[in-house]
Amino acid sequence: MNFSPPLQPATLIKRYKRFLTDVTLPNGEEKTMHCANTGAMTGCAEPGNTIWYSTSDNAKRKYPNSWEISVNSKGDHICINTARANGLVAEAINQQRISELVGYDVLRTEVKYGNENSRIDILLESTSSVRAPCYIEVKSVTLLDEKNTTGQGYFPDAVTLRGQKHLRELMEVVKSGQRAVLFFAVLHTGIEKVSAAHHIDADYSQLLKQAKDIGVEVICYQAEISPKQMQLTSAIEFIDN
Known part of the structure; x- marks a missing residue:
């Protein structure tokens, strides 16, 4: 970008x-x-x-x-412009730079879905196979634990009822037999790993554990950022609390 x-x-x-x-x-x-x-x-x-x-x-x-x-x-x-995250992820998928998300030939954005009046950030589909659609919810990660010297990042940085709703929707996607992904776009060059911010939103952290247990995938990629351009470049680890 x-x-x-x-x-x-x-x-x-x-x-x-x-x-x-x-x-x-x-x-x-x-x-x-x-x-x-x-x-x-x-x-x-x-x-x-x-x-x-x-x-x-x-x-x-x-x-x-x-x-x-x-x-x-x-x-x-x-x-800090969270509106950029979806575009960065879509760009990286289209350029086949997200190894976990290759093999789809249709990418749509802001598609209505779920029981709670939601819109999925990215929906991937394959027209050449019976592969199930992949629903991707994108979250921007910018919160760095300044006291931790190992680059620990967290999401969310404030209580997020909207984020909790999205996790519930993703769980329903998995239960329906389709693929669901929570994609953390790490937009802070000092962050080297990501965890749920239990100390900020315990309900979100607990829901994320439940989501992972039933099959919602968590993918984290870090961005290279400069005043000239940004792009997602490397996968980093998600650490369970």
Whole structure:
């Protein structure tokens, strides 16, 4: 995934009202930008951090600039725009860079499914065989345990009722005889392994254990991130609590 036009740098002042961010541009001008992240963003939004932002050509947008990447004090690059995760995963699947998900020839996104009025992020299908469809729920991982020196990452970074619903839906997919995948797109270059954040959302952690027990697959891939481009490159381990 290439950034076009290229991202531009700024210095973070603060994030507020969930969707807004104030920054200082290199010329000293202060500007308000959109923040496409509803999570806690722990460790990703420290005042003074360098951030990189995109610019939309949509004249109807009130805030044409969007915060895309944060660089923390250790130099880790973090994609805070959670809307990018689905595109990164779809791109990697289409380019056959996710070994666990090769062999399908149809990829659809945002397909309605389930009993709780959900939309699956990615649905893979094969027209040349009787292979069952594969339902993929994508989650963006950016929470790094700063006290752990082994690159321990966690999901979620806040209680997620929506995430709990998605796990229930994936379990029903498996029970119906189809394939279900929870895909953690790790968008923090300092994270080397992922676990469920039991200390943040115990219900989500317990549901994830149940989901894995009945056959929901968990796949984790880390992204290479720079102001020029991002791509998922390598599988990393999911560690059960």
